Amino acid sequence: MKENVKIYDNILETIGNTPMVRLNKIAEDIPGTVLAKVEYFNPGHSVKDRMALKMIEDAEARGELKPGGTIIECTSGNTGMGLALAAVVKGYKLICTMSDKQSKEKMDILRAMGAEIYVCPTNVAPEHPESYYSVATRLASEIPNSFYPYQYDNLSNREAHYESTGPEIWDQTDGKITHFVVGVGTGGTISGVAKYLKEQNPNVKIWGVDSYGSVFKKYHETGEFDEKEIYSYITEGIGEDILPKNVDFDLIDHFEKVTDRDGALTTRELAKKEGLLLGWSAGSAFQAIRQMKHELDENSVVVVLFHDHGSRYVGKIFNDDWMEERGFLNHKNKMAKDLVDKHRHLPLLTVNSFEPLDHAIQLMRKHQVSQLPVKEGGQFVGSLNDTKVLQAILDNPENKDKPISAVMDAPFPIVQPTDEIRSVAAKLDKNTGAALVKFGEDEYHILSRHDLVAALS
Structure with missing residues (x-):
């Protein structure tokens, strides 16, 4: 053994100091340059090891978690793994509540680490008694000498990233x-890192990645918590139907939504092109x-930041049968957003109803x-087509001078970005030559009949 090799007293001491890897192909x-902070090098194979340990140590310092106690947490799996490591080393019992959309691999790994698992339905409101939030709350009230970290609102979460992840980057x-x-997801990583980076350089841009079906993007842009934005999606670990206290929206410059399919396919691409076997949210x-x-320039x-390891998704996004069942590997199963992505950075051309028709003619020609x-x-309020x-x-x-x-x-x-193109095409008729794809409160892009014909042929 080399003399300069450090011996750690326990596995918790190996958390952090993960590598930065240049992305190439x-x-x-x-x-510019794209670098990946690869967090699966943490012992629990995810970024959540950092905040899990911080929440436990802060609770111990406050006297909220006592020897022989039980840790109870609602988790998508990775926080549970970090808590499991701490529980094993420190001698606590762990109970995790999880939604049924989480991978079987995550549940099996947690059970292997000694955790007790409660599987809860995904498609219920957060306040529903069977949601994984509510079940965790109930168990914490029933079990004596228990501690419920509640990673969403526990500010030790983002403090962990302010103290470690941000300075490392x-x-x-x-x-x-x-x-x-x-x-x-909980917002701890983005908010903690953002706070540190912006203290060093206020010009650093912070981009948060959201899922379609989540409330973050619209809330950030409008301040409105819109329940109509909430619908079921299957990407794990990002997006929410609640507003966690750990999300500091003032530190985030932009939210970008990514579809379930695009995130899954990009995750597979990262493995094949970069040798990085990653979790779903990394692809997103x-x-x-x-x-x-x-x-960028x-x-x-x-x-x-790549959150976790792909071993927890081998039965899902790395399984061809699972991907094909959801149409993710079917090249014909395109969505509206696929057809506008190449020109999405361009503003939508519009005219006002009171303008003369000649103005529209000039705009079409130009x-x-x-x-x-x-x-x-x-x-x-209306539409124009060249016919x-x-x-x-x-x-x-003289009609060219009329309004x-x-x-x-x-x-x-108006259609949604995730609408399948055949359903979009069904909305068009001989008098309707296009549809508008709505990406945000004030972001629309046009999808013409010609675009649809080209995609379906």
């Missing part, structure tokens, strides 16, 4: 980092960079488009 078309990049990208995080690459130094949405008072415009001019050349409202058709239908 997969990042060839991304401007700053040091490993020699302070050259320009962008930090990470999936947001890199996919967000792809979607936002128009914001050759001087950008982007650090993306930008070589055949369809235009019509707005009035900030709302979509209708041509007929109006043939009927009477657009005199010749416009009904507004284009």
